[in-house]
Amino acid sequence: MIMDCEKYTGQCACGRVHTLETRKVVVAEKELENFEAYMEELGLTGRRTVVYDQITWKLTEGQHVKADQNIILDPNGLRAEDVQIEKMMEELDHPEVIVAVGAGTIMDFGRYPAYKLGIPFVAIPTLASSDGFTANICSAIINGQKKSTPMCAPVLVVADLDIIKGAPQRLVSSGINDILAKYISLTDWRISKLVADEYYCDMVANLAEHALKLMRDAADKYADTGVADHEAMTMAQMESGLTMQLLDHSRAASGAEHLMAHLVEMHPPRFEKAEGIHGECVGVGTFQCIREYHKLAARKPKAKPFTPLTEEWVLEKFGERLAPGVMKENEKDVLGTFDSQNIVDHWDEIKAMLDALPSVEEMEDLYKRCGCKYLPEHIGIDPALADEMLDISAAIRNRNTLVRMKRVLDFT
Ligand SMILES: [Zn+2]
Ligand SMILES: [Zn+2]
Structure with a gap:
């Protein structure tokens, strides 16, 4: 090719x-x-x-x-x-x-x-x-x-x-994970366009979608036969990388799920033993997001006013070494730049996007059969932190993702 x-x-x-x-x-x-x-x-x-x-x-x-x-x-x-x-x-x-x-x-x-x-x-x-x-x-x-x-x-x-x-197989599986992440990154980007009027490009999103399709087909084949289609898998990686050049940022390729890889690199308190190669950490983030996004889709939120992250929360989650950097990153919190009611007003469209994501069972089956890491314990994270880890990682980068948007939504 x-x-x-x-x-x-x-x-x-x-x-x-x-x-x-x-x-x-x-x-x-x-x-x-x-x-x-x-x-x-x-x-x-x-x-x-x-x-x-x-x-x-x-x-x-x-x-x-x-x-x-x-x-x-x-x-x-x-x-x-x-x-x-x-x-x-x-x-x-x-x-x-x-x-x-x-x-x-x-x-x-x-x-x-x-x-x-x-x-x-x-x-x-x-x-x-x-x-x-x-x-x-x-x-x-x-x-x-x-x-x-x-x-x-x-x-x-x-x-x-x-x-x-x-x-080696481990790297093939990790590569699959890095591209399947686009289920989440593209969803986050599209939701942000809808509710916060974020810049969006159809052509670039389609290229990322194409990379995702190439990899998904290759992953299904790999799961069934154990044979890796290296041509398709490599091309998917190349296309995904190009989206970053075309946009001059990683928006199409990296959403809430990729922040799990950053969390692992940063080793905040309670995540000291976390370890994995990039795609593996991203796989754990993707699977947790798939779970979370389906859960959210089943409910209808109310809007909550934006409040900045408190120093107390950041210090508790990130510790003294990392807290100043995280506070700085959140100085101009993207959540404060649009009306959270927009999310509620567009909830039917958002729900349709979330419902269109592969199911938890489908992803788990695919990950298992491809030998992919996808659970927190696969990368040295205590499973008891599963519910919290997305919210913590969302604070690492001031990017509008559905995980971050939970802070201005009331799902009760
Ligand atoms: Zn990646
Ligand atoms: Zn464009």
């Missing part, structure tokens, strides 16, 4: 002009053989540094792409962190293009220097278990803080399925 990125760019019916740094995404077997042709086609002909770690160097043995300089990093203790990346940058021998061969960490070792040097970046993913490859976001630790930082996206992505199909 070759994705023609151009068709998504330009003036859009939503009123914006969408742009993409990514010009071509190729997902197919034996594609590394054609790598030079794609580089040439896109005019990426300058001096080239290719970054690997020892694992991806070995994994691609016999297929290493041409390079003026190869950098092969020691995977031991390797972390996507500005200090480490800048140390590697001292070795760079005047590249005009940087190619990164690997998964998330190595991508940041290519993306960050390319961004700093203002040169193009090319990605050769060796795994496709998340949608970060085609996003214009870097998830490296910068100034000691782990957060998504806007950065460049790859001009070209060449995903060779002969390499990607070697992914």
Whole structure:
């Protein structure tokens, strides 16, 4: 599959002009053989540094792409962190293009220097278990803080399925989770458009929906046969990542469910033992949201006036270390920017969206058969915290989700 990125760019019916740094995404077997042709086609002909770690160097043995300089990093203790990346940058021998061969960490070792040097970046993913490859976001630790930082996206992505199909089951399952999250993220975005008049783009939402459909079909097949359709799964990740570039934020790809991954990374009190890879945490968030959203759909709320989060609550849930950051994030609470009565007035439409979500039983069955993590105890969270964890995680990011909107609704 070759994705023609151009068709998504330009003036859009939503009123914006969408742009993409990514010009071509190729997902197919034996594609590394054609790598030079794609580089040439896109005019990426300058001096080239290719970054690997020892694992991806070995994994691609016999297929290493041409390079003026190869950098092969020691995977031991390797972390996507500005200090480490800048140390590697001292070795760079005047590249005009940087190619990164690997998964998330190595991508940041290519993306960050390319961004700093203002040169193009090319990605050769060796795994496709998340949608970060085609996003214009870097998830490296910068100034000691782990957060998504806007950065460049790859001009070209060449995903060779002969390499990607070697992914272990855990990462396949995690990748499924990251895309099934769009059941919730798209619902949150659509509800917010309805009640808070948030910017919304049909074209981008449809692209995210398409990624979801590709992954859902592949997950059903995987559940039935145990055979992973890596082409469809990888393409779903690539499409999801592109939505972030098109919007310049992650709205289409990440809603209330993704905040569970942030919660796990932050380790607030009572969540100290939480641990899981990105997709796994997101899967737990998605399943809990599916549960919650069906429950809410069965009731009719009344509007409550907006009140800001109290310092007391934030301190209790997040502890002294994290509370100041959470308070700051909520300074301009999105819930205070629209009338909560709007939610009640649109409840029939919202209910229809929630009713259209897959049922709890359907999701649980699919998760089980795909080997996905989906319950709090799967990622080291006490099941007794299940009812609370969504409300806590909703405070991490000032984004309008149905979970956050519960604060201005009375369901009794
Ligand atoms: Zn648009
Ligand atoms: Zn994700």
